[in-house]
Amino acid sequence: xxxxxxxxxxxxxxxxxxxxxxxxxxxxxxxxxxxxxxxxxxxxxxxxxxxxxxxxxxxxxxxxxxxxxxxxxxxxxxxxxxxxxxxxxxxxxxxxxxxxxxxxxxxxxxxxxxxxxxxxxxxxxxxxxxxxxxxxxxxxxxxxxxxxxxxxxxxxxxxxxxxxxxxxxxxxxxxxxxxxxxxxxxxxxxxxxxxxxxxxxxxxxxxxxxxxxxxxxxxxxxxxxxxxxxxxxxxxxxxxxxxxxxxxxxxxxxxxxxxxxxxxxxxxxxxxxxxxxxxxxxxxxxxxxxxxxxxxxxxxxxxxxxxxxxxxxxxxxxxxxxxxxxxxxxxxxxxxxxxxxxx
Amino acid sequence: xxxxxxxxxxxxxxxxxxxxxxxxxxxxxxxxxxxxxxxxxxxxxxxxxxxxxxxxxxxxxxxxxxxxxxxxxxxxxxxxxxxxxxxxxxxxxxxxxxxxxxxxxxxxxxxxxxxxxxxxxxxxxxxxxxxxxxxxxxxxxxxxxxxxxxxxxxxxxxxxxxxxxxxxxxxxxxxxxxxxxxxxxxxxxxxxxxxxxxxxxxxxxxxxxxxxxxxxxxxxxxxxxxxxxxxxxxxxxxxxxxxxxxxxxxxxxxxx
Amino acid sequence: xxxxxxxxxxxxxxxxxxxxxxxxxxxxxxxxxxxxxxxxxxxxxxxxxxxxxxxxxxxxxxxxxxxxxxxxxxxxxxxxxxxxxxxxxxxxxxxxxxxxxxxxxxxxxxxxxxxxxxxxxxxxxxxxxxxxxxxxxxxxxxxxxxxxxxxxxxxxxxxxxxxxxxxxxxxxxxxxxxxxxxxxxxxxxxxxxxxxxxxxxxxxxxxxxxxxxxxxxxxxxxxxx
Numbered sequence: 001x002x003x004x005x006x007x008x009x010x011x012x013x014x015x016x017x018x019x020x021x022x023x024x025x026x027x028x029x030x031x032x033x034x035x036x037x038x039x040x041x042x043x044x045x046x047x048x049x050x051x052x053x054x055x056x057x058x059x060x061x062x063x064x065x066x067x068x069x070x071x072x073x074x075x076x077x078x079x080x081x082x083x084x085x086x087x088x089x090x091x092x093x094x095x096x097x098x099x100x101x102x103x104x105x106x107x108x109x110x111x112x113x114x115x116x117x118x119x120x121x122x123x124x125x126x127x128x129x130x131x132x133x134x135x136x137x138x139x140x141x142x143x144x145x146x147x148x149x150x151x152x153x154x155x156x157x158x159x160x161x162x163x164x165x166x167x168x169x170x171x172x173x174x175x176x177x178x179x180x181x182x183x184x185x186x187x188x189x190x191x192x193x194x195x196x197x198x199x200x201x202x203x204x205x206x207x208x209x210x211x212x213x214x215x216x217x218x219x220x221x222x223x224x225x226x227x228x229x230x231x232x233x234x235x236x237x238x239x240x241x242x243x244x245x246x247x248x249x250x251x252x253x254x255x256x257x258x259x260x261x262x263x264x265x266x267x268x269x270x271x272x273x274x275x276x277x278x279x280x281x282x283x284x285x286x287x288x289x290x291x292x293x294x295x296x297x298x299x300x301x302x303x304x305x306x307x308x309x310x311x312x313x314x315x316x317x318x319x320x321x322x323x324x325x326x327x328x329x330x331x332x333x334x335x336x337x338x339x340x341x342x343x
Numbered sequence: 344x345x346x347x348x349x350x351x352x353x354x355x356x357x358x359x360x361x362x363x364x365x366x367x368x369x370x371x372x373x374x375x376x377x378x379x380x381x382x383x384x385x386x387x388x389x390x391x392x393x394x395x396x397x398x399x400x401x402x403x404x405x406x407x408x409x410x411x412x413x414x415x416x417x418x419x420x421x422x423x424x425x426x427x428x429x430x431x432x433x434x435x436x437x438x439x440x441x442x443x444x445x446x447x448x449x450x451x452x453x454x455x456x457x458x459x460x461x462x463x464x465x466x467x468x469x470x471x472x473x474x475x476x477x478x479x480x481x482x483x484x485x486x487x488x489x490x491x492x493x494x495x496x497x498x499x500x501x502x503x504x505x506x507x508x509x510x511x512x513x514x515x516x517x518x519x520x521x522x523x524x525x526x527x528x529x530x531x532x533x534x535x536x537x538x539x540x541x542x543x544x545x546x547x548x549x550x551x552x553x554x555x556x557x558x559x560x561x562x563x564x565x566x567x568x569x570x571x572x573x574x575x576x577x578x579x580x581x582x583x584x585x586x587x588x589x590x591x592x593x594x595x596x597x598x599x
Numbered sequence: 600x601x602x603x604x605x606x607x608x609x610x611x612x613x614x615x616x617x618x619x620x621x622x623x624x625x626x627x628x629x630x631x632x633x634x635x636x637x638x639x640x641x642x643x644x645x646x647x648x649x650x651x652x653x654x655x656x657x658x659x660x661x662x663x664x665x666x667x668x669x670x671x672x673x674x675x676x677x678x679x680x681x682x683x684x685x686x687x688x689x690x691x692x693x694x695x696x697x698x699x700x701x702x703x704x705x706x707x708x709x710x711x712x713x714x715x716x717x718x719x720x721x722x723x724x725x726x727x728x729x730x731x732x733x734x735x736x737x738x739x740x741x742x743x744x745x746x747x748x749x750x751x752x753x754x755x756x757x758x759x760x761x762x763x764x765x766x767x768x769x770x771x772x773x774x775x776x777x778x779x780x781x782x783x784x785x786x787x788x789x790x791x792x793x794x795x796x797x798x799x800x801x802x803x804x805x806x807x808x809x810x811x812x813x814x815x816x817x818x819x820x821x822x823x824x
Contacts, residue, residue: 043728044727045724045727045728066730069728069730070728072728075728076721076724076725076728076729077725078722078725078726078729078740078744079722079744080743080744080746086729090729090730093730093731093735094730132729136729136730360619361619361620361623364615364616364619364620365616365620377775377776379774384790384791387791388791407774407775407776409772409773409774409775410773410787410790410791411773419690419772422667422671422689422690423671423672423687423689423690424689424690424772424774425687425690425774511790512790514790514791514792515789515790517792518789518790518791518792521792
């Protein structure tokens, strides 16, 4: 269980109440709303009032600080210690020497042992700080934008390893990430932080839908992999009765649950299915809501009991005469769909 | 508490040195406790020679000699300075100590003489301005005597242009002249009689007599009385006389 | 023929001992004190800083005079101190040690406080993030983190105490082995026109000063962690 109720007065007034399942919780919110501040308070670095419950029971702030690890955006390391010394001393202090080897390997920091923090790049610092945070064997791990300094390749390499590590350690994670894709990939639940407090705490898909703050709204879909096609790079995914086509080099075994991401700006709407076009995905759906935005209209649709968002121009909406309850066909290419980590 | 002591090697070494240093005896740890003699500056060189003689009889005794202006030493004794003997340049300070129960009865050990020292042969000339170094009249008996003497010189030669320079004690006054920072010095005879250059004995009647008295201070030291006896003995008397002092009851006046 | 007479060698050892012990005590006391000041930032901070600065601007003879009065066993605090140390403080090593502690305090305190102010909080927070408790953080993370300032403060304090004259003279007298420090011994040699002794002592003190400066340069350059 991730269960806390924290009140802050400085630097901003904030009351954050969260109850969520164990696992990964994504924390969404605009810049400046207080995500980092909240994480710091949870880690016991800044004074805050309130209660944090671990394993169901309330814990005092001192005990708390020992069970909560934070990896900040610019992680705090000790400049006059080498990486090796950091690892050695933290492992010794938290009696987790056995864990160190795995962490070093998983996070790829073996070659950095002899270096000290001023000599590390941003991404390297991040990985070292992650290893150290996990070496503390925390019950709750707080990650503040851990992927922002990493290139796509490193990021993708890190995801499965991180999830496996936290699962193995039995530790819950609160993740603050800029890219919705990161949240979608790793989290099953999200909480939305707005000025003053938490306005949503629950499942991933509805949360993402509610989170209007994105410049680029997207939808997360859950499906099941089907036997791979002969054509390389094309993966069929079962979405209820329908088939969705995804361009990806990965070939998960048939039956594997997969998570997919599609941006609303990549989804077009049509009155009926089209012939003679290269679009692989044409899904009939029903409109559940229409929301005018600054740039166009956000159309929420339901297909096979999953919600998909499309963003079109107001002009097109008028032309097609779309309204809530009406039937449409969702049109998008196979390449518009990303395969997030299969789980 | 799973702390391990992770002090670098660097810390152990200075710590060890420090502990060793603290326990190093800097005071000569010999039995008995050293005999401390506080002595007026004028008599210090003489005292050193006397101590050499005394140690012939007492080879195991260690002595610490402290010098300064009589008034300064007197004040220190009143403030509890750990001296066992006090050799003053006058009779006033020992009398005060005796009166206030700081010491035993004073004994005269020497009679001092003032000399005008002129190492560079400048002469006592009314024309030119000279600096004359004297001990501090506030704390040194020789300084008070010198002050009176300057008055007499001025009576004799009203045109005398002397500028007085005051030193902490009579030894320092001598040093000022020796080093060239003062031209002339009105100082103890014993300090200059073996040095280069000319000196003139100052007439005794020009100042109050420099009756130098010694006392055993406080509860004292086992050997304090022994040294006092030695100081007043014949052997010592010969040395003191040769050093430029007259002796109590001594019919021999030093040559004018 | 030894370079220094036995009396002067004794003075040298005594002076080094005084400087070393003063430095050790001051550094040990000032580190936690300065850290407290930096962490808590109490309202009286300015006052404490001014008090610490005081010996810097106070003439040594004034300090010596007040100490002499304070040490007098005729009344407190002297009477209490005399009982505590089981000896009279004026004219004793303990007395000049106390004098040195006050006299050299600003030289130890200020560089330490400045360094802790600058680097301390960041180091402390990093230690917290890594899960170390407060005492451990102070001893093994913050203090090693300010090592250059630590060495500099220690050397400064040491060198300053070595040269002490006015205060020692006022409260120490000139007791060989107890309070006759190098500077007093030198003064005495000159007074008694023992120029050879004076020269040798002066050269020795110069050599120590030069070595101290070189050490502080070397330490500043070889700042490896």
